[in-house]
Amino acid sequence: MSVINKLPAFVVILMLLCGAPLLWNVLNSDEFAELKISQAPASDLVTGKTTLKIERVYKDIFPIRDYSVGGLNALSLGVFKEVRKNALLGEDNWYFTAEEFSWDKQSVDIIEQNMNFVQQAADQLAEREIKLIVALLPEKASVYEEHLGSIEFPEMRRDLYQDISAKLTSNEHIVAPNLFDVFNAKKGEAQLFLKSDTHWTTQGAGVTAQAIAEQLSADEELTRADFALQDDAAIEHSGDLYKFAKLSIFSKFVDQPLEPISKLKAEPLESDLDDLFGSEVGSEAALVGTSYSANDTWSFNAQLKFHSKIDVVNYAEEGQGPFKPMQSFLKDDVLSGEPDLKYVVWEIPLRYFDEKEFCICSEE
């Protein structure tokens, strides 16, 4: 039997020999140091929480991890024109999150539970005489269905925007402008969603801000302030959906262009001297929502201030979905700190209504 017949043994032995340097790599890594194993409670060791964290570090800093991920993604994108998971690739480099397509047996129940929470939030704000404006954001895949290519838009979700919108507006305490119609009307004038990102462009944020501002403009008792919308910074943006299609050294095989974004900021214009001696009014409008609002890359709050002429205070949070930030906002200590509040603008991307991960659901 030749040496080649024993190749599997040598391959396995080689893998095993990698154990020592890999262990050294892990033990000397910042990620391992952050675990503070020596300070972890004994119960974590007993129940396996500590070992799970160690395992994650091993996985996350494995030397060829990026190349493995990149190689498989390059194969999937290059040969099959598919993202391996969590995202879909349409035509002309349009990426879409799988969250805008998903539907399963739990979807109806999750929507109902989130809807209940929205209604409760509206009622709770109404008790404090605060009006709620819901900015229900349409799904990128429904607005730009023509860019899905061979992917079919799910029929189950085709009327979802109108259904949710109708349920929201059936509550007398909720105003919800039809942003689906707005986006479809305006998409010919400017690109409203980024190709490689789940988020909107500055223009998409702008048309939403204008639609919301129309609602706020109707209230003449609000304290107005003029803002100037100024260019802040121009950046070349790599979309969040590229995270599901990381290429590493294989990027030369698949095109993943960056997208230019012009950030804006809203600067208050100089006020009259008389105002210096006028009564100070706290924030009369608050913004609650997701990264669409919290991340100033999209300049939503700046444009909202500009179009509504109201100094909107931003309570949006990144990475929590739309419902948990509202849950936090409704706490007494937060609302008590905004005694002059008259409006809350709640930005809710439609796709979060049936997402279990961000659901305000009762545990059964």
Place this chain on the structure above:
Amino acid sequence: MVFSSVVFIFFFLPIFFALYFSASEKLKSFVILIGSYLFYSWWRVDFAILMLISSVWNFYLGNVIFKIDDKKKRKLVMLLVVVSNLCLLGYFKYFNFFADSLAYAVNDGQTFDWAMYHVILPIGISFYNFQAISYIIDIYRKDVEPAPRFVDFAAYNSLFPQLIAGPVLRYSDLAGQFVKRIHTLDKFNYGAVRFSTGLAKKVLIADSVAPIADAMFAIPDPTFVESWLGALAYTVQLYFDFSGYSSMAIGLGMMMGFRFIENFDTPYVSLSITEFWRRWHISLSSWLRDYLYIPLGGSRGSPSRTYLNLLATMVLGGLWHGANWTFVVWGFWHGLILALERLFKVANSTSAIAVRWFVTFIFIVIGWVFFRATDLANAFDMLSGMFGMNGLSLRSDYSWQITQFSLIFLVFGLLLAVLEPKLVKLFKHRSTGEFGNDGLKKGYLVSLPMAIAASILAILAVVKLIADSDTPFLYFQF
């Protein structure tokens, strides 16, 4: 930790093998014992202690049983020990199931106060518990003498290659190997082949088709195409996941010098369900045969009694897989077909092979629907779809979840499962049963094509498992 993880391959195994091959023959069982308990404790230390207590209990009482001359007394003690093991399994595995079922039946689904605490299922308990029971019964039957040292029994009962997902090993098969086993490069090489091909089966095929199964089983009212895609995907996923794991376990054992029995023998080529159970999870089916079916009377009684024994064995075997009515139905389904095959004497027929293969395969796939479903409603939903009661075509709502990548692996997996006997011949692959207790006479030889293929598969599998997030083995919680 699971076999298909970087921490197992690049952390645990290097340390274990370094210590194992450094240790003297006398100390090797200690290394196995410590390594296996560390392997188990990686999940939870408290349940490792439970396993230790179980091992002490069975080892001590195994010695007691062996020393009793009086047959009635010996039988009584044996039954008490077996019952105690079953009680342990029953509590940890079936308490929640029992409580939920009772609550549903008599309390409008409201959980009883005494059942508020959710019992955690220790991983591998079904396997080490059954192994302990076989040890006790084999001692009672005088088929084997008790292990000479506690360390040997404890090492056998906790042997990490098979601890969390089998094969179900018998002490009688390993007793001699704990005393003496030979380590050669050829044996290690054969083990490496089995480990590599097993890893590839799990990571490259099973994990690639899993998304189809997961997606289709989650659909409400699946159509004909959707339900068959899901059922076939799960049929492929389960086989390659489980047989892949068994192959890895056999490979690891071989690298340590142990020869385990084969657990799968190309089951999807079966021409009857009777034949299927000679090819699928062989270690479990033979365990059920020797410790349940035969003690119930086997086929020694009347035909109707035989059918009852078959049904009872398969239902209990189904329940062993999981605490859910779906497993009971799955077991009943197979038991029923086994009984009918016996009744109509079709199990060993040699006619209409293509038809018999097709019908058997359909029966297997239908059974897997119950196996995979979350509950009976989910199972019947799928079956309704499979019989065309929810429409035919793949809907746009779900078609996006079927990637070309996973579809290719589904087709490939199906072909591989059916053509496996031919591939075994082509690559001159040999099962562990062909080596005998000492493979040196025949040599643990690996053909050149097999060696090259296994090496490439090992590298591909490791690359993919690094790229993928961890996916637990399907039998992880048995």
